Structures are given as C-alpha cells and as structure tokens.
Amino acid sequence: xxxxxxxxxxxxxxxxxxxxxxxxxxxxxxxxxxxxxxxxxxxxxxxxxxxxxxxxxxxxxxxxxxxxxxxxxxxxxxxxxxxxxxxxxxxxxxxx
Amino acid sequence: xxxxxxxxxxxxxxxxxxxxxxxxxxxxxxxxxxxxxxxxxxxxxxxxxxxxxxxxxxxxxxxxxxxxxxxxxxxxxxxxxxxxxxxxxxxxxxxxxxxxxxxxxxxxxxxxxxxxxxxxxxxxxxxxxxxxxxxxxxxxxxxxxxxxxxxxxxxxxxxxxxxxxxxxxxxxxxxxxxxxxxxxxxxxxxxxxxxxxxxxxxxxxxxxxxxxxxxxxxxxxxxxxxxxxxxxxxxxxxxxxxxxxxxxxxxxxxxxxxxxxxxxxxxxxxxxxxxxxxxxxxxxxxxxxxxx
Numbered sequence: 037x038x039x040x041x042x043x044x045x046x047x048x049x050x051x052x053x054x055x056x057x058x059x060x061x062x063x064x065x066x067x068x069x070x071x072x073x074x075x076x077x078x079x080x081x082x083x084x085x086x087x088x089x090x091x092x093x094x095x096x097x098x099x100x101x102x103x104x105x106x107x108x109x110x111x112x113x114x115x116x117x118x119x120x121x122x123x124x125x126x127x128x129x130x131x132x
Numbered sequence: 133x134x135x136x137x138x139x140x141x142x143x144x145x146x147x148x149x150x151x152x153x154x155x156x157x158x159x160x161x162x163x164x165x166x167x168x169x170x171x172x173x174x175x176x177x178x179x180x181x182x183x184x185x186x187x188x189x190x191x192x193x194x195x196x197x198x199x200x201x202x203x204x205x206x207x208x209x210x211x212x213x214x215x216x217x218x219x220x221x222x223x224x225x226x227x228x229x230x231x232x233x234x235x236x237x238x239x240x241x242x243x244x245x246x247x248x249x250x251x252x253x254x255x256x257x258x259x260x261x262x263x264x265x266x267x268x269x270x271x272x273x274x275x276x277x278x279x280x281x282x283x284x285x286x287x288x289x290x291x292x293x294x295x296x297x298x299x300x301x302x303x304x305x306x307x308x309x310x311x312x313x314x315x316x317x318x319x320x321x322x323x324x325x326x327x328x329x330x331x332x333x334x335x336x337x338x339x340x341x342x343x344x345x346x347x348x349x350x351x352x353x354x355x356x357x358x359x360x361x362x363x364x365x366x367x368x369x370x371x372x373x374x375x376x377x378x379x380x381x382x383x384x385x386x387x388x389x390x391x392x393x394x395x396x397x398x399x400x401x402x403x404x405x406x407x408x409x410x411x412x413x414x415x416x417x418x419x420x421x422x423x424x
Contacts, residue, residue: 066161113143113146
C-alpha cells in the first residue's frame with residue numbers, strides 16, 4: 037500500500053483484502069469495473085461468455101483492498117467482493 | 133481467477149432483487165443498474181424498514197426498476213407514476229413512497245403531475261433517471277435532449293430548448309433537489325439517503341449513459357466513454373444558481389445538492405387548515421389517527 041506520507045500508526049494499520057467474485061454469465065462486458073477499479077485488479081478477458089461479451093477477470097488478486105467499488109458500479113449486479121482480511125496478516129510497511 | 137458461474141444467488145444484491153427476472157433488459161453500459169444499487173445501498177443505510185417502502189415507476193427503461201426490485205412496487209401507466217404515488221401516500225401515510233422513473237415519463241408525459249406534486253409538497257421521493265432521450269422506443273427527441281444533439285426524430289439536430297430539471301423542480305416547490313451522474317456513486321447514495329429522510333417532495337436527477345441510442349446517434353462512443361466524459365466534465369457546486377445549470381450538449385454538467393429546505397407538506401397543510409376551520413371537531417389525518 038502506497039501512502040502520500042507515512043502515517044504515524046503505520047505499524048497498527050491493517051490493509052483490508054478482498055476476493056472478487058464475477059458472475060460470468062450475467063456480465064455484459066461494459067468495462068466499468070475494469071476502468072474504475074482503483075487498484076487495477078481487473079482486466080477484460082479474451083474469452084466470451086454465452087451472450088458474447090468479454091467479462092472481466094481478476095489479474096492482480098493480491099492488490100484488492102475490498103473497497104467494493106466494482107460491486108457498486110456494476111450495472112448488471114454481476115461482480116461482488118468479499119472481505120477476506122486476516123486480522124494479523126495484512127500489516128503494511130508503507131511501501132507497495 | 134475467481135469465477136462463480138453457478139453461484140448467482142450469492143450476490144449481496146440478490147435479497148433486494150427479483151432474481152428470477154435477472155439478467156435485466158438494460159443494455160450493456162446502461163447506468164440504470166447503478167442507480168438501483170445506489171438506492172438499495174441508501175435504503176440499507178437509512179435504517180428504514182423495507183416493508184414500509186413502496187417503489188412506483190412509470191413506463192420506459194427506468195420504469196423497469198419496479199419489476200426488478202424486491203420491494204412493494206408498482207409499474208404504472210405512462211407518466212402516471214406520481215399520481216399513483218400520491219394516492220399511495222394519502223391512502224397509507226405510513227409508507228415511504230419512492231418514484232423511480234425516466235425523464236420522458238416524469239417530465240414529458242407526466243410533466244404536470246411532477247410540478248403539481250412539487251407544488252403541493254407531497255411527501256414522496258422522486259428519482260429521475262435522465263438519459264436525454266426516449267430510449268425504450270428508439271431514441272426520439274425528449275424534453276431533456278440537449279439542443280443540437282441528434283435523435284431519431286431530429287436528424288438535423290435538436291432545435292428545442294431542453295428542461296433544466298433541478299430548476300423546474302425547485303421552482304415548482306420541491307424541498308430537496310439534487311443532481312448527480314451515474315459515476316457519483318457515493319454522493320448519489322448519500323443524497324438518496326437524505327431524500328428518503330426528507331419530509332416533503334424530494335427530487336434527484338441522475339444523469340446516466342445511454343449507449344445504444346443517445347451515444348450512438350451522437351457518435352459519443354460507448355457508455356464507458358460517457359462515464360469518462362462525466363468524470364472530466366462534471367463539477368460539484370452545491371447550492372448553485374439554478375438558472376445557470378442547464379445541461380448543454382457535451383458541456384460542463386453542474387452536479388450537487390441545490391435545494392434543501394423545510395416547508396409544510398400536503399398533509400400538514402390539510403391538517404392545519406381543517407383545524408383552523410373546524411377546531412376540536414377535526415380529527416387529524418395521518419398515521420396516529422387510523423390512516424395507516
């Protein structure tokens with residue numbers, strides 16, 4: 037996680053982590069989630085779903101911070117994020 | 133890569149939607165689904181009992197919301213969403229009535245109903261999804277189509293003046309008026325929450341992309357390009373001068389909360405006047421007195 041200045045309580049901060057789930061067949065490939073994901077987790081896939089669209093795929097699963105923006109911006113209700121933050125494991129040292 | 137092709141019911145929105153009707157009919161890159169998500173998010177945060185919320189919508193792409201959202205909902209005839217909502221509210225003042233409809237339905241066919249409900253200050257929330265065209269019927273010119281924009285009925289560009297919806301609502305008497313685009317997710321959610329708690333006629337215009345008709349006729353690219361346009365050209369200016377926030381074709385879109393004031397609602401006004409005339413003989417209209 038990159039900070040514009042290192043917070044004083046950086047040793048106590050736990051960066052949340054999320055797992056993105058894509059409902060492959062419901063997606064209409066608009067690309068909103070890919071465009072607006074602030075952590076560049078997603079990318080449009082090469083494959084087609086049965087409707088002929090290119091749903092997104094997760095390329096940087098580690099970078100997801102469970103902000104749920106993809107879930108909010110998806111007009112198809114086809115993507116959602118589950119918070120999988122480990123209480124101890126996600127500590128940050130201020131570098132990416 | 134995580135793909136859950138079967139687990140379609142695990143989506144957090146599943147409990148708020150009629151999942152047997154999914155996938156919905158809205159085109160790829162349409163913004164109406166975003167408005168539905170923002171509305172349910174606002175409703176969840178507002179603490180209002182979903183059993184006391186009723187959704188009313190008219191005809192058109194946005195009119196489909198009533199059929200997709202798993203709340204008490206009614207899909208009315210064209211333009212008559214607000215009269216139905218008015219009746220619903222007066223019949224059962226305990227209900228939180230929300231009208232979600234498009235620009236063509238609310239300000240063209242139902243234009244008079246909108247201004248009179250605002251004048252009376254009916255206690256309802258109106259969310260007007262503005263995509264600048266009649267999208268369901270083939271992209272005809274509508275009351276919000278910007279001047280010079282192309283539509284299927286204006287092959288040489290639109291030469292009419294469009295409505296400035298916040299100004300129309302505010303000058304008719306709405307007590308809460310806001311405008312957001314489909315890209316302002318968090319602000320729109322917050323605004324809908326405020327409107328739900330507002331006593332009186334609250335009006336929120338949401339500018340959404342229509343890729344299939346409005347963007348295609350005007351060579352504006354896909355809905356994603358329109359979202360990028362909103363990102364670059366929308367400007368938040370709360371309490372802006374309403375005369376100056378008309379939407380011109382591909383020009384700056386001023387968004388924000390423009391009006392937030394208090395005024396007696398229709399039921400308050402009725403109670404106050406009748407009390408004045410009949411004194412103690414009059415039994416107040418409202419949920420305390422049996423009309424629930």
